[in-house]
Amino acid sequence: MALAGLQNNDLKLIIFGGKGGVGKTSCAIATALALSENFKTLLISTDPAHSVSDCLEQQIGFKVTKVAGQANLSAIEVVADEALALFIKEHQAQLRKLLDTSTNLDNEDIEEMLSLSIPGIDEVMSFKTIIDFIEEGEFEKYVVDTAPTGHALRLISSPRLLDEWIKVAARMRWKYRYMITSFSGSYQQDEVDAFLLSLKKTVKRIENILRDQARCEFIPVCIPEAMAIMETSRLLTELNSSDIIAKQIILNNVMVSDGCEFCRRRKEGQLPYLQEIGTTYHNFNTVKVPVFAEEIKGLVTLQKLKSHLFTG
Numbered sequence: 428m429a430l431a432g433l434q435n436n437d438l439k440l441i442i443f444g445g446k447g448g449v450g451k452t453s454c455a456i457a458t459a460l461a462l463s464e465n466f467k468t469l470l471i472s473t474d475p476a477h478s479v480s481d482c483l484e485q486q487i488g489f490k491v492t493k494v495a496g497q498a499n500l501s502a503i504e505v506v507a508d509e510a511l512a513l514f515i516k517e518h519q520a521q522l523r524k525l526l527d528t529s530t531n532l533d534n535e536d537i538e539e540m541l542s543l544s545i546p547g548i549d550e551v552m553s554f555k556t557i558i559d560f561i562e563e564g565e566f567e568k569y570v571v572d573t574a575p576t577g578h579a580l581r582l583i584s585s586p587r588l589l590d591e592w593i594k595v596a597a598r599m600r601w602k603y604r605y606m607i608t609s610f611s612g613s614y615q616q617d618e619v620d621a622f623l624l625s626l627k628k629t630v631k632r633i634e635n636i637l638r639d640q641a642r643c644e645f646i647p648v649c650i651p652e653a654m655a656i657m658e659t660s661r662l663l664t665e666l667n668s669s670d671i672i673a674k675q676i677i678l679n680n681v682m683v684s685d686g687c688e689f690c691r692r693r694k695e696g697q698l699p700y701l702q703e704i705g706t707t708y709h710n711f712n713t714v715k716v717p718v719f720a721e722e723i724k725g726l727v728t729l730q731k732l733k734s735h736l737f738t739g
């Protein structure tokens with residue numbers, strides 16, 4: 428089987444996730460290479476390990492960079508820490524005023540609060556960067572490589588966490604508004620209200636695209652081993668409860684050769700897991716990728732992986 432439907436014009440955002448080391452980065456890049464043959468494509472890495480740069484053998488940073496030799500492919504590393512630092516820098520005044528007007532904290536406490544992270548905000552901000560790109564519409568396809576499962580799960584649940592935070596902040600503001608109205612008879616919306624509203628809109632924008640089955644698809648990458656299968660199951664449960672569509676699974680590192688004792692035993696060892704995946708995920712398009720003799724690094728091996736993913 429091969430990956431299907433990714434060329435569909437409506438589909439904009441394709442996110443790869445899975446356990447550590449199963450081949451997410453390799454598959455995300457190979458997919459971006461394939462899509463860039465027909466679409467202007469942006470490959471986005473949200474993994475702080477900079478593995479996209481390593482795998483492409485080209486330095487990519489927090490800036491859209493053309494991938495050498497690929498006319499239609501660009502890449503960017505959107506690291507949560509940097510996206511968050513930018514957010515705090517841009518909105519420090521509003522955050523400070525929110526704390527100042529809605530709490531009994533003194534200046535020292537406020538500084539301390541500002542240095543603490545709002546739950547989910549770093550991941551939300553990296554997602555916001557992605558959504559901003561999609562809405563700007565400069566590219567036709569956006570392929571996202573995530574760090575190991577925990578990270579993908581945090582990414583998915585981050586809008587929910589931030590939404591909870593906004594609710595608390597809005598409640599604090601409501602009390603403040605009530606107090607002002609009691610004293611002065613009226614209340615004018617200020618920049619803090621506008622800030623909370625725009626944060627709320629960001630959460631909605633992220634949720635809307637993630638849940639839009641025509642525009643977004645999540646592709647779990649798995650290998651035929653017990654722990655990877657368990658993580659895939661957890662990931663799919665979370666995706667399901669977040670209404671994010673996943674309908675195909677990449678099954679990487681499948682042993683095909685049985686030319687030597689070692690290969691034969693590895694192949695035999697994988698059999699029960701392949702069967703388990705086949706049974707559990709019979710509704711999914713399962714795309715098997717053999718284990719290569721060489722590591723996947725540089726365009727030659729990436730192109731080889733691309734043919735396995737797209738021609739089966």
Ligand SMILES: Nc1ncnc2c1ncn2[C@@H]1O[C@H](COP(=O)(O)OP(=O)(O)OP(=O)(O)O)[C@@H](O)[C@H]1O
Pocket residue numbers: 445446447448449450451452453454474478573574575679680681716717718719720721722723724
């Ligand atoms: N089919 C394959 N055959 C041989 N080597 C592979 C295959 N798929 C991936 N690899 C190798 O396995 C290693 C991990 O791959 P990759 O970096 O794509 O995984 P990852 O899931 O992104 O890892 P991480 O969780 O650390 O981000 C790399 O060295 C890569 O070259």
Ligand SMILES: [Mg+2]
Pocket residue numbers: 451452453474478572573574
């Ligand atoms: Mg990776």
